[in-house]
Amino acid sequence: MEQQFTLTSEVRDNCLVLSTSGYVNNVGGEKIAEEFSRHFEGGTKKVIVNLAQSKVVNSIGMSFLIDIVDQLNDAGGKLVFTNLDPAVDKMLTIMGLFQFAGKAKNVDEALVSLTTGN
């Protein structure tokens, strides 16, 4: 069974990289939002969410990420999703999230996109 949710956080090239493991539900979404807020209040406006180790997510968990995307867009920032499972990618596409957030194959690609604008 999918492991319990864990979140790791690091700052690379002035970008906040949030990497999840396990099921992203309401509890996981809230933990991501709390960690984001801590950095956002300190001025961070570029965020990468790496879902490589999260093969199961739900729409309630994702609603917290929509809120983060909303806050970042208001502040002139950007969020990029990476390492998406094809089913999660389709889910976010149906939700329309990529109209407001980016996606990249992996964290390194996302860092290039956020730091060079490519």
Add this chain to the structure above:
Amino acid sequence: MKDAVSLKISLPKIRDIELVAIEGLDRLAHHLGIADEKIGEAKVLVTETIINALEHSGEENPSVEVEFTMTKQELIILVKDYGKGFEPSSVEDPDIRGKMGTKDKRGWGLKLMKTMSDDFRIESDSHGTRITIKKLLS
């Protein structure tokens, strides 16, 4: 259905119980030799259907009945709750642009179920709601 395997479970309203159904789905797929990548979208459907049903299952019978019938070609998902029901046509599809700038970012379950499934049926009355989903696997 020929060569079908089925699983029926009653899920109580406890945190992350939908993962038990996901585990069951994995076992059925493994038994039939269906690759993991073919059931990824089915997992989203199962998760969304169950959390939606548990949220609306009511206080008197806070559980949902789940049934999977799987062949190599397709999966039928049946989820029933015993809540007060709702009028499906009264639920508007959410739109991401409409969600931006508001506090309400939720309400995606039905849209995901309808869009990701190959057939979707919903029957609801004052005794509960029954959702039937078909997902092609081949």
